[in-house]
Amino acid sequence: MAVAELSPATSFTSSQSSYVAPSARLSYHRRLSFQHVPRTVSTGIRCSVTSDKIQAPGVINDGKTKQDCYGVFCLTYDLKAEEKTKSWKKMINVAVSGAAGMISNHLLFKLASGEVFGPDQPIALKLLGSERSFGALEGVAMELEDSLFPLLREVSIGIDPYEVFENAEWALLIGAKPRGPGMERAALLDINGQIFVEQGKALNAVASRNVKVMVVGNPCNTNALICMKNAPNIPAKNFHALTRLDENRAKCQLALKAGVFYDKVSNVTIWGNHSTTQVPDFLNAKIHGIPVPEVIRDRKWLEEEFTQVVQTRGGALIKKWGRSSAASTAVSIVDAIRSLVTPTPEGDWFSSGVYTTGNPYGIAEDIVFSMPCRSNGDGDYELVKDVIFDDYLRSKIKKSEDELLAEKKCVAHLTGEGIAVCDLPEDTMLPGEV
């Protein structure tokens, strides 16, 4: 294979100092290509190549190159050396599991484009897949290359969370096994729980000590609890279960009913479990700053239709669409992250499934429950205190709480709390959202 050379006649000025030494620069061309490594042997992350034409197989470990990189992202860029990028923030590491799936296929391009973390935040994407999906992971990395995103400076792919999560500052845990035909919910809790035991342990071992973890893979509340319990060295407050899509759907339905654009709807809380027991809270929600029950004077609609439409929207969509709502889920993940890295607008809040211990609402401690949060934009949040309850809301919240306490008992063997006892009275998984 021919090797590129820089023209000796070319004198690079300081603006070209992002060039790296040729030895480091080109070493990825000579890395082992996949046909030479039985894929089933190693579970580590390996550098891939972008064409099948590599003729000089062999691993070069010169100590300067990255172990876990992809194509053009194997280079090291000195952002401080360039006028255009020297004011940029320090690069952040964002790990994404289920990276070969459809939600990630939307999300990764949003993360890379800068719309999540801003136009001055360079990003390293660390993609976790499975052995089965490894080819697709490479395909995603190739498409990310071809998209020429200025902020995307590293992409690595792998199937071992202990490698992929290294120094991760965000871990977006999207991957989970879908429920197979005839699978009991208890079995689903167990099979996915195992994944989150391993990922929690891996985060605990190798991630940034302040990593923010967002669990999307369902059942996401209990998966987040399992993950958290297996990562005792990471603050419990850093774990989130995604209920933002439910919040967005609730806002849209309230807007539709009231005949207003959805940006007029605020203060919508999703309480509880991301399941059909979830509680879209119309009591505290506002339209044009006015409490929803004063704008939509149809309590029956609010208690019955509204709640049901929000809870079953995912299933309705699958019926129309033939597949689950990957694009809007990805949008809601973006919204959820943005809500943590930008200050919450005055008087408003957002929903997230977070750890209940210390909550001011009287909800059972030690579960992950969706509640209203505010952030000052530092990645952290606090629970909102000025919410009101009525008997209806209390009873609905209680039902979701009971469900999560039952789920917790089902996974006691995964959280280190003894023997699992699984007694789930109803099957409340969101249709199509397993």
Added chain:
Amino acid sequence: MAVAELSPATSFTSSQSSYVAPSARLSYHRRLSFQHVPRTVSTGIRCSVTSDKIQAPGVINDGKTKQDCYGVFCLTYDLKAEEKTKSWKKMINVAVSGAAGMISNHLLFKLASGEVFGPDQPIALKLLGSERSFGALEGVAMELEDSLFPLLREVSIGIDPYEVFENAEWALLIGAKPRGPGMERAALLDINGQIFVEQGKALNAVASRNVKVMVVGNPCNTNALICMKNAPNIPAKNFHALTRLDENRAKCQLALKAGVFYDKVSNVTIWGNHSTTQVPDFLNAKIHGIPVPEVIRDRKWLEEEFTQVVQTRGGALIKKWGRSSAASTAVSIVDAIRSLVTPTPEGDWFSSGVYTTGNPYGIAEDIVFSMPCRSNGDGDYELVKDVIFDDYLRSKIKKSEDELLAEKKCVAHLTGEGIAVCDLPEDTMLPGEV
């Protein structure tokens, strides 16, 4: 069905003036729901509903409501009446064909988010699908609702281009039939050509007189030519065939070879047809402002490997990924539109498949050929004059030109130029990109 009421006690101030009259506001709730209309009868656009619980079927045409809207997007918003939106531009109508497909599934959310036309450009999306894909179209519209994009103010869906293209200022023509097993290229040209005859006629009849048309559905150059020929009242200069993904891929491969980040690569032209005869031009391309042949001193690699990798990247990706490159295609459509609505950076250019008549390169007239363009950001472009040619580049361009002239003869019956004579010597369709 219960009807929402605004509290009579609620006194709205001017900031709430975007409320529309209750009669208009709620009428979409009473529209005909789909189970009452045999879907095969009408080919028009109809307003859909977001739940199956509509109990008052019947079409209300009060003259104030939209005929072709979706859910929350059926309302009319007075953007000038609100502080937040009163400085926004006038809404633009963007029509997208193949709207239920995977490329659109990425693209629509980018259009709606504001990343294409900017944060002060409200947008109406007009989605064209087929009868078969109508449920999926509704699903896409539901997901767009659930995404709460502030700039997205209208979504309409339909299967008749004469309705969907009405007043369209951009038409992004993504839909095309994929080549079936054993289908000859001539047959593919014909079957897709028919689609673009109809869409060209529809654009000619109902679109904005200055609509910009971007053809993505393959074979995109010849489809664009057919579309253009059937829309004589729209300037020929307004038709584009997408070759931006090829340009992006070429930039990435040059960066990879030179060991630089892709933002150092500029002035890359894709010449010709979006097929395997396409010509990624390394002669005029630059890295750090230096001609590529002076940076990558490996002519054999440039002429053979580079060219081939760019031409076959789509196929390589399908092998890895199991499906074609929807996400990066959507990114490249965004890039292509942005290149027309923002001024081209000083000294650089971009590639687009445009009408050759009057070109300064000696390329045959009256075909759609990818060439280097610059724009001052008004949606229009001019061809770049200061490019150089050598024998290699000339001969490659000639080959692609010959192919497009042969394709043109194949579709003479569709462009109004007589009887088709189809003699395509080679099958040069891009693998996986039909």
